[in-house]
Amino acid sequence: MAAEKAALGAILRPIKGRLRLAVAAQAVSAVAGVVPFIAIAELGRVLLDSGPDRSREAWTITAIGAGALLVRLIFLLASGAVSHFADNELQLHIRRGLVDKLGRVPLGWFSARNSGSVKKAVQDDVEAMHHMLAHSVLDITAAVVVPVTSLTYLFWVDWRMTLVVIAPLVVGLGLYSITMAQMAGHLPDYDRAMERINGSAVEFVQGIAVVKTFGQTRRAHQRFSEAADDFSSFFLSWVRATLRSKAAAEIVLSPIAVLLAVLAGGAVFVTNGWLAAVDLLPFALLGIGLTAPVLALFYASYELRIAKGAAERVGEVLEAEELAESASPRTPSGNDVSYKGVRFSYDGKQEAVAGIDLELAPGTVTALVGPSGSGKSTLATLLPRFGDVTGGSISIGGVDIREMALEDLYRRVAFVFQDVRLTQDTVAANIRMARPDADLSEVRAAARAACVHDVIEALPRGYDSVIGEDARFSGGQAQRVSIARALLADTPIIVLDEAAAFADPQSEAAVQDALSELTRGKIVLLIAHRLSTVVDADLIAVLEDGKIIERGRHEQLVAQAGRYARMWHAHERTAGWQPHQPTLVTTVSAAPVGGNNR
The missing domain is CATH 1.20.1560.10 (ABC transporter type 1, transmembrane domain)
Structure with missing residues (x-):
């Protein structure tokens, strides 16, 4: 009282x-x-x-x-x-x-x-x-x-x-x-x-x-x-x-x-x-x-x-604790990402991730795989500072992300997740959220690259249609709008929670094409739910109980006959995967095209 x-x-x-x-x-x-x-x-x-x-x-x-x-x-x-x-x-x-x-x-x-x-x-x-x-x-x-x-x-x-x-x-x-x-x-x-x-x-x-x-x-x-x-x-x-x-x-x-x-x-x-x-x-x-x-x-x-x-x-x-900002922010000299001894706990007792070391180089895709609760999402969301590490550090270009200005961090890191949130505003405003000063031609270009321009043009007022009123998107269409937002931001680092994992079959191909355009030539940290999407990743990190227990390329991990190999064989039996099936990272690792080298 x-x-x-x-x-x-x-x-x-x-x-x-x-x-x-x-x-x-x-x-x-x-x-x-x-x-x-x-x-x-x-x-x-x-x-x-x-x-x-x-x-x-x-x-x-x-x-x-x-x-x-x-x-x-x-x-x-x-x-x-x-x-x-x-x-x-x-x-x-x-x-x-x-x-x-x-x-x-x-x-x-x-x-x-x-x-x-x-x-x-x-x-x-x-x-x-x-x-x-x-x-x-x-x-x-x-x-x-x-x-x-x-x-x-x-x-x-x-x-x-x-x-x-x-x-x-x-x-x-x-x-x-x-x-x-x-x-x-x-x-x-x-x-x-x-x-x-x-x-x-x-x-x-x-x-x-x-x-x-x-x-x-x-x-x-x-x-x-x-x-x-x-x-x-x-x-x-x-x-x-x-x-x-x-x-x-x-x-x-x-x-x-x-x-x-x-x-x-x-x-x-x-x-x-x-x-x-x-x-x-x-x-x-x-x-x-x-x-x-x-x-x-x-x-x-x-x-x-x-x-x-x-x-x-x-x-x-x-009185909720705010995200701490450095009084004297530093500017990274590059965009390479480094996890060093990263630890994080939600309740101050049990650690969700413990002692993670990971290097993400420009133009590479790093996939995080593992069972539910293994720490994949926690590790990925620490990069855009959904929370701050309780031990160790995450750096971009040699600068701890806690010492960077938040505006600088979000100019370098974009994230696209499965759970899309669009505000009740115009479609253009939703895409422009990443860059409020972007003109309509840039918004349209981002929508075209995200394979959603034709869908928007078919709306009653096109890009001026208001979401929730005269613009209603399916899950796959909403996902492509969020990808267009990330494309407009044009950040050199992408955190991606396999956005097409639960898209309907009609939308999945379009979402995959949009993601390929988004991630071309960037540093990509991918939370993988379906192993078939990461067979061509540059590095696959297998997590269990908050720790990386295996790391390497797909072929290496399968040959080791460890945790990843067991997951892969189980995936083959249940999903009926075929070698020629298109994967997300097949095009992700392509040569950079118009990438942001900030």
Whole structure:
């Protein structure tokens, strides 16, 4: 709880002054809102007085009540305007901060989180803080000021009768405290359940094409259904646990219950001569108005708890460790890549790769092969700094990549993976993402080289078609768009997660042609899933348990009759490979054509 409060305080720091101003305006508005009821009560006492004429006093009270209504309206509008403007500025500040932070964290940070948890922090949690700032804080202020003002006046009228009015409030507050304690204890479970639903929904939608292709709709939908059913069961049990205390509290705090207490207590007081009949009017008017603010206080307090949790999650993103940049970046003298004693651990305990030494020379293809979990992807993604090594070093042109400017690193290293992400923007903008200053002719040239130009031209608005609206690509077409992006970048180093491994048969040949153009004359680090695609690689590194256990060309490794040979023979039996089958690296090692020699 202390951490949540500290996180909320840190996030609200830029607008604390305006938030205090809004609270002060709301407090004035709340006091002014009680004054007309006090005026009515006092007016009744004046008009029912059998003494001398008090008409002037009656008009004065009426004017005060009417003036208070105007003051309430002015300050209510002012508090709402100040809080909403402050909230808008804070949301802009938070969202900009989140976008900036997400642009500077290692890409591996996203791999450790599902889309639902990131979406919840960036969207849902920021929205939760909006309701707290624009509404809940002001509701809490009014819920405190109105009862205090009313009770102060009622104590002045008759303190004994005021205690009678307070009695239902005390009982109701006790019951509501029990309810809120039960609800608060389950809030972390609620957040985890919502995160699971968000994650399963986003993943189901993002993977719907593959799911439907392989007939797994029911299984994929079942995961979402299970998450929804689990949430439903949890929520129902949560509600049942608080149902009785909440219902009892609302009955005790209802205006009817308070009115009954006022009438019963008033009858006893008046008949015994302890209270004048006319003095019962203030309690009937203001007593029943005490319950609504109290109920609003509990609801707003609950929303405040949610906002504190949201602020903590947003704060965790804002405080995520960024990719370190050198204060004095160095520029490599070449593009050759060297892994020296590279180690990396995701959790600080078990190493995903351990003691890797590897040299990548210009114009060569190095393939990483091995079983799932052997460290292939980890080793490859360390080169574009998806994460930083925990031991050893990776250098380009003799310079540790941690000492390079990130812009320089990404001008030298491009990566193309199976899991393509295209933004909801024009096709041209998606390709131009690698070089925002590229003109349309360069974009078209990259698309032609990636074998996707004709597909784009067939769209309703060609290169100006917006992805997700009038541009919808198949998996293979989207892959070629991402390859066109990498072609436009024209980097001397390519990290390639065998992009055609899961392409449909119609697209695979086109994707392979595009990849051959992309990798021509470059340094290529290839994560290989199908051994048939790397038979002509210059070097094949076989990984197991995070270590290179074999290395060499295809023929050498087969002749050694080791791990690679066993994998190869298994591949031949299951895939029915033929020697003349086209492979990716057959053309990769061709002579450089227009390569970037930076």
